[in-house]
Amino acid sequence: MSEPVRLIKKYPNRRLYDTKTSAYITLGDVKELVLKFECFKVVDAKSGEDLTRSILLQIILEEETGGVPLFSCDLLSGFIRFYGSTSQNMLGRYLENNMKTFVDFQQKLQEQSRTMYGSDTASVQADFWNQFLNFQQPAMQNMMTAYMDQSKKMFLSMQDQLQNQTRSMFPGFPPGDSGDK
Structure with missing residues (x-):
């Protein structure tokens, strides 16, 4: 049987409380959980709102500003x-x-x-x-x-088909004439 998801509560004072260890933890500790492939969920202690993505983004931001960035x-x-x-x-x-x-x-x-x-x-x-x-x-x-070349060709082909359909629907208008001379 798989282990239940570890619950971490975030309090208004920005502190994180790990309910499994009954102790306050840091973002560095949460990063360690990620590195160990442990399943966890961070929730707002008051509202119960899921804050996991927000905490993970905070960790990424710290990593990006602290050393060699991963993202250009x-x-x-x-x-x-x-x-x-x-x-x-x-x-x-x-x-x-x-x-x-x-x-x-x-x-x-x-x-x-x-x-x-x-x-x-x-x-x-x-x-x-x-x-x-x-x-x-x-x-x-x-x-x-x-892929980009193929997409461009498909777009141009669709544009040509649209122009041909328009010409067949309105045969009185010459090609390229917008009628506002």
Whole structure:
């Protein structure tokens, strides 16, 4: 049977209370729970509102400002542009699926490295990841370029079809004539 979700209460004084250990904890402690793959939920102590996403975003913000950032300004700007667009849900699922695939791949690589090289695999893994990412970046760029080219062709084709349908519906108007001379 799986362990119940660990409940963490957030109080108005911004303190986090872990109900499992009956102790106050920090964002660093919550980060450790994430790193250990422990299931938890952060709720407002007064209203019961789920604050888990907010706390996770706080941890990400601290990580981004504290060291080498994971997200570039261009990437963050791109995320912001997707909010409110019709593609927002699709991007979220895409990122989630790719993150899961990446984590699964990394775990399999670690298992294979331990089998082949024993417990001292950090340098082997770092070298492999550098090689993999150097290969992956051009491949992803080529794939995205092909996708954008295909999307552009489909858009132009739809535009041509719309113009042809309009011409067939209104045969008296010459092409390109807007009628406001």
